[in-house]
Amino acid sequence: MIDAADIALAHQLADAAGAVIRPWFRGGVTVESKGDESPVTAADRAAEAEMRRLIAAARPQDGVIGEEYGDDRPDAARVWVLDPIDGTRAFIAGRPLFGTLIGLMVDGAPVLGVIDQCIIGDRWLGAHGQPTTLNGQPATTRPCAALAAAHIGTTSPHAFTTADLTAFTRVQQAARDTLYGGDCHNYGLVASGHLDAVVEASLKVHDWAALVPVIEGAGGTMTDWAGRRLALGSDGRVIAAATAALAADIQARLA
Template structure:
């Protein structure tokens, strides 16, 4: 699986186009609506994804596209661009700059490139398989965590877990130093830069996690599902990110208690 300099440049262009589409709507009228699943969507979500899709169709007509707002476009290259124009729409509508645009490139179902872009703070994490992760061009590195009792854990909301998942998360929560709630994709960016140690979530869709994998792993961390398996296009949406890969087995052991 290879990622070319042209792939990276295109991904940066996609992030630039999404950023330009989002900025006019932040802390401004944004046309909030509720989707069929009751989740929020704004004009900014749609404008950002439309801008990225237009660019991809022009530049990579053979590649597939999967976006949160406008669904799937089939391709014939074995490559798929996965787009989440605003991950953390609730934070966006609240005027909180902890949302992000997620852009991933998958080859045969494996994430090989990922971007987390925070347009308000002008922060961009870029992860590419086989290369170190960068934040605005400078190296981003996870931190070591000597034991799980020293870890800072994050999740977007316990309400997103089912009963068994919540029981497992609470078991892990009882073993760490402290837990932070809220954050969506920005938690993974903070983990990649050494400010958090563990992020655990469930019920995620491909557009929620695909871009995160190259970012976290290129910074020295590890991502997997709750069984310890790598995250791919067929994963079930249970996600672990660990800044220190040495802590993964302890995290898995804690989460294995669901339903007990």
């Protein structure tokens, strides 16, 4: 399904994106608004363009789905899914909690994922059938089975619809504590056992495709709010949890 060359390419893409992004960080980058009012910068666009160039050279038969430049053969058997800066608001604010997300989907299933934070040097890699690593060392979730003991995260309450926020509030009230902010970095923290779960909504495929192999390879689970595996048609509501028991507890409170 994937091989060492795929993993090497994923690392190459992360290295290239980081090299583009770092000079812009805290450098007064100009901010524009996209059609949905979300922010975008020259760093977002340049990093994705460089990753697309490398994929076209190394894997011309593969498709690409990217946040900034759209879809190129998304129905291919193998599709790279790119979010050059997940957490653009954090990047603009000079907070080193954004990340570059690089996923590979084969026949619609996420099988390879990288979360790369190029400022502080955190890089999680998850690959189907292999344990997740953080900077080359094994990463594992914490064995938390109950929400009452769980440290959970979400990027912002403003990302939820009114109904979804009501459901999330039931989870939050039952959890030990809740961390706001963090974007994709939170999922890496789940994989490394520092957070126990992340609950979010309104995610696009480029937001979650890279995260699934990272979470699952660390011993966790990542599904939609009903417990279904994430796929291209998913509604963007996700749970990443350290254990299946914790995921079930969260699902019951969201229902």
